[in-house]
Amino acid sequence: MESASDKRFDTNLAVDMLLDVAQARSLDDLFVNFVENALGNPRHACVQVWLIDKGDLCATCPQRPACPDQSRCLHLVAASGKSISTSGKQQCPFEAIDSRVPLGVGPIGETVAAGQGKGFLVSDETPASLPGLEWLREEGIRGYRIVPIRFKGEPLGAAVAFTRGDLHEEIGNWGRIFADHLGAAIANAQAFQEIQRLKAQLELQNSYLQEAVVEAKAFGDLVGPSAALRHIVSQIDLVAPTEASILILGETGTGKELVAHEIHRRSKRKDGPLVRVNCASIPRELFESEFFGHRRGSFTGAVRDRAGRFETAEGGTIFLDEVGEIPMDVQNKLLRVLQEKCYERVGDDHTRRADVRVIAATNRDLKQAIAAGRFREDLYYRLNVFPIQVTPLRERLDDVPLLAKHFVGLSTRDLKTAKPRLTRAGIAKLQDYDWPGNVRELRNVIERAVILARGGALDFELPIASRPLPAPSAVRAGDVPEPGYFTEAELQRRERDNLWLVLQSANWKIKGPDGAAERLGVKPTTLLSRMGKWGLKKPAE
Numbered sequence: 383m384e385s386a387s388d389k390r391f392d393t394n395l396a397v398d399m400l401l402d403v404a405q406a407r408s409l410d411d412l413f414v415n416f417v418e419n420a421l422g423n424p425r426h427a428c429v430q431v432w433l434i435d436k437g438d439l440c441a442t443c444p445q446r447p448a449c450p451d452q453s454r455c456l457h458l459v460a461a462s463g464k465s466i467s468t469s470g471k472q473q474c475p476f477e478a479i480d481s482r483v484p485l486g487v488g489p490i491g492e493t494v495a496a497g498q499g500k501g502f503l504v505s506d507e508t509p510a511s512l513p514g515l516e517w518l519r520e521e522g523i524r525g526y527r528i529v530p531i532r533f534k535g536e537p538l539g540a541a542v543a544f545t546r547g548d549l550h551e552e553i554g555n556w557g558r559i560f561a562d563h564l565g566a567a568i569a570n571a572q573a574f575q576e577i578q579r580l581k582a583q584l585e586l587q588n589s590y591l592q593e594a595v596v597e598a599k600a601f602g603d604l605v606g607p608s609a610a611l612r613h614i615v616s617q618i619d620l621v622a623p624t625e626a627s628i629l630i631l632g633e634t635g636t637g638k639e640l641v642a643h644e645i646h647r648r649s650k651r652k653d654g655p656l657v658r659v660n661c662a663s664i665p666r667e668l669f670e671s672e673f674f675g676h677r678r679g680s681f682t683g684a685v686r687d688r689a690g691r692f693e694t695a696e697g698g699t700i701f702l703d704e705v706g707e708i709p710m711d712v713q714n715k716l717l718r719v720l721q722e723k724c725y726e727r728v729g730d731d732h733t734r735r736a737d738v739r740v741i742a743a744t745n746r747d748l749k750q751a752i753a754a755g756r757f758r759e760d761l762y763y764r765l766n767v768f769p770i771q772v773t774p775l776r777e778r779l780d781d782v783p784l785l786a787k788h789f790v791g792l793s794t795r796d797l798k799t800a801k802p803r804l805t806r807a808g809i810a811k812l813q814d815y816d817w818p819g820n821v822r823e824l825r826n827v828i829e830r831a832v833i834l835a836r837g838g839a840l841d842f843e844l845p846i847a848s849r850p851l852p853a854p855s856a857v858r859a860g861d862v863p864e865p866g867y868f869t870e871a872e873l874q875r876r877e878r879d880n881l882w883l884v885l886q887s888a889n890w891k892i893k894g895p896d897g898a899a900e901r902l903g904v905k906p907t908t909l910l911s912r913m914g915k916w917g918l919k920k921p922a923e
Contacts, residue, residue: 408571408574408575409459409568409571409572409575411571412564412567412568412571413431413459413460414460416429416431416460416541416560416564417429417430417431417460417461417462418462420541420543420560421462421463421464423543425545425547426463426543426544426545427463427464427521427522427523427544427545427546428461428462428463428464428465428474428476428521428543428544429461429462429463429541429542429543429544430458430460430461430476430541430542430544431458431459431460431461431531431539431540431541431542431564432456432457432458432459432483432490432494432514432539432540432541432542433456433457433459433531433538433539433568434454434455434456434457434485434494434537434538434539435454435455435456435457436453436454437449437451437452437453437454437455437482438457438733439480439482440452443455443482445482445483445484445487445513448484448487448513449484449487450484450485450486450487451484451485454485455482455483455484455485455491456482456483456484456485456490456491456494456514456539456540457481457482458478458479458480458481458482458483458514459479459539461474461476461477461479462477463476463477463544465521466521466522467517467520467521475516475517475520475521476517476521476544481514482514483513483514484513487513488512488513488514488515489502489512489515489526489528490513490514490515490528490540490542491513493528493530493540494528494530494537494539494540495537496530497530497532497537498530499527499528499529499530499558499561500527500528501525501526501527501528501549502525502526502527502528503524503525503549504518504519504523504524504525504526518544521544521546522546523544523545523546524545524546524547524548525544525545525547525548525549526542526543526544526545526549527542527543527549528540528541528542529541529542529558529560529561530561531561531564531565531568532561532562532565533565533566533568533569534569538565538568538569539568540561541560541561541564579689582688582689583689583693583694583696604637604640604641604644605781605784605785605788606778606780606781606782606784606785607780607781607784608773608778608779608780608781610773610777610778611773611778611781614641614770614772614773615644617768617770618641618644618645618648618770619648621645621768621770622644622645622646622647622648622649623648623649623650624768625739626767626768627720627739627740627741627742627764627765627766627767627768628642628645628740628741628742628765628767628768628769628770629705629742629743629744629748629765629766629767629768629769629770630642630741630742630743630744630769630770630772631743631744631745631769631770631771631772632743632745632771632772632773632774633745633772633774633820634745634819634820634822635819635820635821635822635823636772636773636774636775636820636821637772637820637821638703638743638745638772639658639701639703639743641743641770641772642656642658642699642701642741642743643656643701645699645741646698646699646701646739646741649699649739651697651698651699651739654695654696654697654698654699655694655695655696655697655698655699656695656698656699656700656701657691657694657695657698657699657700657701658700658701658703659672659673659691659700659701659702659703660703660704661702661703661704661705661706661707661708662703662704662707664707666709669708669709669712670711670712670715670728671684671688671690671728672690672691673690673691673692673712673715673716673725674690674692674693674715674725674726674727674728675687675688675689675690675692675693675727675728676688676690676727676728676729676730677727677728677729677730679729680727680728680729680730681728681729684728684729687727690727692719692725692736692738693734695738696736696737696738697737697738698738698739699738699739699740699741700738700739700740700741701741701742701743702716702740702741702742702743703742703743704743704744704745704746705742705743705744705765706744706746706748706751706756706757710756710757710758713757713758713761714758716761717758717760717761717764719736719738719740720740720761720764720765721764723735723736723737724736740765742765748762748766749762774817774820775817775820775821775824776816776817776818779813782809782812782813782824783809783812783813785821785824786804786808786809786812786824786828787804789824789825789828789829790802790804790828790832790840792825793825793828793829793832794832797829797832797833799832799833799835799836799837800836800837801837802831802832802835802836802837802838802839802840803835803838803839803840804840805839805840806869807869807870807871808831808839808840808841808842810869810871810872811842811844811869811870811871812824812827812842812844814871814874814875815844815845827842827843827844828840828842830843831843878916878918881902881912881913881916881918882918884898884901884902885898885913885918885920887901888901890920892906892909892910893906893909
């Protein structure tokens, strides 16, 4: 039996509800405040909020046969009340957040589709299997009112208030006012959350781009006329327009990141972000958070929600450098992203879609890692849809002159120095070196030379040439010097070749009669010193 005070509508409560709704900045806070305030009315046994969202549980949803549109449906996003069918330790039946109702089906779906609020009485004739409302009799509900939530004429969902007493028209009128304010508040909260998400994404992109700029300074553009480089460019042109995963292989410093950048630049995702992840620099315990993000409080130090790099790369490309360093447990989750295009943040059960193209790179032999049990074979084949092998610099020395000229220009600009002269002798010296550090080492050598040159001729400080020496048949005793003059690098190369010939003719005998030292007319210690200078050793039998 309702008292007289129960029948009177509390306008102060209504004003407080409207103020709380207007001030909410997040959807969670908005819904919590709304249902709690609505339950301040003693007539309400429970209150629910349903929102239209994409279909996410279609495979297991019991309403699927009746659902006319499996791309979207009504999701129960907030509910609270006083249950009479469960203890305080159990979830109330009307609070099952995984509940879904098809649009246009059942009282809630029909009301949202029609756009007109409506009250319903529960009687013995009311079906016991109403979608989303199967618990009505169990909770002793005698009536309920559904008010559509709309914003600028677009349906967003519905607010539903249930009573164990009589329905009152006055509540229905106020319900319309609440629903209108709730629709505007939902739109504002969604806009605010999207702004915060984009702000966080932009901050992350800026930090990642700063990292990328530092790394890119070691490479330069795809510069050079060699056949090896032309082959790489043709592969990039072939695969860039597709959505295929790519595995870039090559030694450290060969420019694998530059290849990834060119693939992204020539792809359909060029207007989206390119996010680089240096897998070798991430602590093992932070891999999952770095990749997929985390919820606040999910682990010690997680003081706020954080988007991962896959979320930051949404709509673009993620470049996983040194992919062989990823731990096995994270490899499982990466494989799921590649196969199912979805993931969850650490500490969150909300599944997010990953509209991201994956490009990976490594200087390791992943097949050896698979054999050693350090890398998943199925992940390898997912990444290795289109492999690109980046040739080391020592195998494309034809590119050195153009790369050197390019790096001189970059270094002059970045270091704000006078432009130095790149001489023929300097280029010959660069081409005579083995470049174990590849393009990155070339950039560093040139940058140092630009600083020391002070606008004069460039002189490159390089270790003794370490390229494999030519076979004796390649060095002919009858070589005729080129007209004009020899550079220092050419003289050193001829000195080395001559020493190689003498050692070979002496069968690598150093001292004694007819030894190499005697043939050259030098002391054995001098010969040994020169052999060390040039890195000459007797070939293995």
